[in-house]
Amino acid sequence: MMALKDYTKEQLVTLKAELEKEYNEFKAKGLKLDMSRGKPGADQLALSNALLDVLTSKDFEQGSVGSSEMRNYGIITGIPECRKLFSDLLGVSADNIIVCGNSSLNMMFDYITQCMLTGSDGTPWKDQGKIKFLCPSPGYDRHFAICQYYAMELITVPMTGEGPDMDVVEELIKDSSVKGMFCVPKYSNPTGETYSRETVDRIAKMKPAAKDFRIIWDNAYIIHDLKDETDHLDNIFDILKKYDNEDMVIEFTSTSKITFPGAGVACLAASDKNIEIIKNRMQFQTIGHDKINQLRHVKFFGSVDGILRHMQLHKAILAPKFDAVINEFDALLSEYEIASWTKPNGGYFISFDVMPGTAKRVGQLCKEAGVTLTTVGATYPYGIDPQDKNIRIAPSFPPVDELITATRLLCICVKLAATEKLLG
Ligand SMILES: Cc1ncc(COP(=O)(O)O)c(C=O)c1O
Missing domain, CATH: 3.40.640.10 (Type I PLP-dependent aspartate aminotransferase-like (Major domain))
Structure with a gap:
């Protein structure tokens, strides 16, 4: 267990070579994964299908309702x-x-x-x-x-x-x-x-x-x-x-x-x-x-109680997706001390901060290996993150297995970009 900043130059060179190998193995898989879109997954949409049945032509046979x-x-x-x-x-x-x-x-x-x-x-x-x-x-x-x-x-x-x-x-x-x-x-x-x-x-x-x-x-x-x-x-x-x-x-x-x-x-x-x-x-x-x-x-x-009950169903689908991403970050990144991530109690996003000056490079590496992130910089006015470190992660749309794969690749890219930066 060692923070990346404490690596010697030789250790960084070795790590970079290992990461490049892992990265290229991912790249060879020809992935096409998307963590950019803050929208509900198909299973969440299905929760509301009955919305389409609550009013039918029969309801209006005697005139309007409501x-x-x-x-x-x-x-x-x-x-x-x-x-x-x-x-x-x-x-x-x-x-x-x-x-x-x-x-x-x-x-x-x-x-x-x-x-x-x-x-x-x-x-x-x-x-x-x-x-x-x-x-x-x-x-x-x-x-x-x-x-x-x-x-x-x-x-x-x-x-x-x-x-x-x-x-x-x-x-x-x-x-x-x-x-x-x-x-x-x-x-x-x-x-x-x-x-x-x-x-x-x-x-x-x-x-x-x-x-x-x-x-x-x-x-x-x-x-x-x-x-x-x-x-x-x-x-x-x-x-x-x-x-x-x-x-x-x-x-x-x-x-x-x-x-x-x-x-x-x-x-x-x-x-x-x-x-x-x-x-x-x-x-x-x-x-x-x-x-x-x-x-x-x-x-x-x-009633509002009805809405709250419905939100519990969303939670049951979404929470494991957030957990999956956060668990990968915890397991794969913590020791390096090069990134931090939110563990939100709600909402649609994880805010992910990588080593300053590397977020755009991370976005580029991910893209080239088939994982799309929210455009890096988009979370700041004019699309310019002054520290080039923030990435918005949207875990809602992909299924859990795809999320885990995408997050593993993302972690490799975060480490690789940081290693590149430290090596100048
Ligand atoms: C903060 C925020 N406001 C508004 C919206 C869009 O809302 P609506 O679909 O009601 O236009 C989003 C969608 O992601 C959002 O994140």
Whole structure:
């Protein structure tokens, strides 16, 4: 057992030759494995197949079912039954919920677009010169991409294990061109961390110089537990109320990783004032979303308890996949002290840090041997990881045996890249 940094040059040369041999043996297998996609596996999708049976033509023989005519235009804020379901899930009054279509990311894009073109509450952001957005990182590349699309300046805020570094955030928001921040407060993508009580409190009481500052509170993994030991996240709207600051946050979630990604239901929660502004904008966007799918989800789950029971089934499939990757890392990498990895209680990712300056090389080695990782760098604004060390591992999609093979290859690549670096 010896850390790689303690190897002599001769030992490193020997190790490198051994690793190259192992690597080439893997390469010769002609693998085609993928650990890049944060999406449910086929067995998880099958858990929701009955969603397709809960409403049939028979249900509609006597007219519509549910609180209103589901088959026609209308009800822009979503059907009351579904608003109630999300209200119970988020702990926010149903009046403060808008249920939309199939994607929360789509809703976030629309909201940022609204801020750009007509303002969050006041002057449009596009008319305020160069604006900036805070991006806690490692984070979700599609959040960063929205800001980049609108040519905002993206500012990296380090994650601490308990959410964004609030000392940094509190300093940055003194600048009135800083207009907002993306947050994935529970089982964050990709670090898996959950914002602590203190972090949520410090966020809720922020008084940014920009009066039209908005936080996108993307609660995508709100109930996506992997362990019996679960993380607790305070309800942001309860805390915001204490500081009379409810207009600062728009919360989003969806059933994408609960039922069918791309065919689920998404919603937002916001203050009375923000709901009015958003509703007013939406009137020009649509005559209503897919109410039948909203009703299907209500019938399928019945209640939040129904959703929680369903999440236990996901957990039973996902937990062994996370364990498989983590066990390989523990067994194959620990002694070398060249990498670290998260062991999250929930979410969809393992955040994997390799020796600084080697992550891109690891991605390249894996690719050449047939294993695709999330594009290295993607977890940072502009796709540039300043230390070139973070890799997002997505264990949900491949079967366990493929995951183990891919992780073994990944470990060889991590060691090989580190050895190459140490040898200069
Ligand atoms: C943090 C986060 N937000 C949003 C999404 C996408 O959500 P939706 O399918 O509701 O658009 C993802 C998907 O991976 C995600 O990781």
